[in-house]
Amino acid sequence: MKVLITGAGGQLGGALQKTAPSWADITAIDIADVDLTDREALAAFIDGAAPELIINAAAYTAVDKAESDENLARSINADAVAVMAQSDAKLVHVSTDFVFDGSSPRAYRPEDERAPISAYGRTKAEGEDHVRDGDILVRTAWVYEAGGANFVRTMLRLMGERDELGVVADQIGAPTWATGLARVIWGLVESQARGTFHHSDAGTASWYDFAVAIAEEAHALGMLSNMPTIRPIATSDYPTPARRPAFSLLDCSATRRLLGDDPIHWRTNLRTMLKEEKALG
Template sequence: MKVVITGANGQLGGALQRTAPADLEINAIDIEDVDLTDDAMLRAYLAVEAPDLLINAAAYTAVDKAEQDEITAQAINADAVAVMAEHECKLVHVSTDFVFDGQSSRAYKPEDARAPISVYGRTKAAGEDHLRDTDLLVRTAWVYEAGGANFVRTMIRLMSDRDELGIVSDQIGSPTWATGLASALWGLIEKGANGAYHHSDAGVASWYDFAVAIAEEAHALGLLDRMPAIEPITTADYPTQAVRPSFSLLDCRETREILGKPAVHWRDNLRLMLKKEASLV
């Protein structure tokens, strides 16, 4: 089976390539291969390549920048998805917790009403609207991977340079290791899943909780020479251009049931990621 993966150089795109079943013909592309803001280029590429399966792991994820660059965010997060959905093959599309407003009192279910509160969230929701009944939508949150550009690696860099950090403690969700997400995607594909699903690692955390765990695990692995002081702050203390959902927990029970695998706690996957990160140093 011929598979095209977009976002080849991203965290998830790389993880999908590393975890792909050996019997698949993988063609992973990124901006230097096909510009997703160019509908004609993308349409021509798919016509020539004619994949049996298309996994869209590409996205405009610069949440704050998107507030002033909605045209590009719309082109990549929505318009390109519309072009992908024109192709006859199955489309697997990865979306985000940002399609919700963060006001729920429980974990968001795949069928819950969306109410995005940022340009990033609105354009990702618009991309979801182009999917067909035979396609697969998987929403995730707080993704990180060894060697990537993400919260974990940013925290390690800042912790190495500073004696004290203030980290937001009133935004709640669950971190997601890209390697685990990739494995879940391949599992859902193997099961022939269609429709909407959620995947994130088990457990609940604030960004503050996540940062404290990063410090502890990184220090234990020798990635940090010392433990910095980490203080909880509020969202109001750290204003950003884009509004973030205050509650991003995703209900992943249907995903775990169809895969038939127990959930892995986010801290266990963080430890695995940091061991890989240590091997890159």
């Protein structure tokens, strides 16, 4: 099957290529290949490549910058998706927990009402609206991968530089290892799924919990010489241009039932990622 992967240089794009099944004849593109803000160029590329499946792992993910540059975020997160959805290929579109407002008393289900509270969330919700009935929409959250630009690697750098860190403790969700997410996406394709699905790693965490685990696991692996002090702080203590959902846990039960997967706790996947990160030097 001819498969086009967008966002090839990103965390998920790389993981999708690394975990691709043997039946996938992959063309992977990034900004140097096709500018997703150029709708005509994107349409022409898709027409020439003639993929049977498009996995859209590209996104404008600069959450705070999107507040002052919503049009650029929309051109990538929504308008480009519309172009992909106009092709004959089946589309797998990757979205985010930021389409929800964070006020739910339970984990968000795929069918729950969206109510984004940031420019990033709004543009991602608009992108979802272009997904067709026969396509696959996958929402995820807190994605990280060895070698990528993410919270884990930022924390490792700061922990190596500072003796003490303050990390937000009142935003709740679950981290997601990109390699695991990629495997789920391929599994959904192989299952001929259609509709909306959620995936994040099992368990629950705040950013503070995540940071503490990063410190403990990295120290155990010899990646940190000293254990920093990590203080829990409130969102109000660390103001940002964009509002973030206070609670964005995703209900992934339907995805796991379909694929027959046993849930893997986020800390287990974190440990695996850190071993890979260590191997990268």
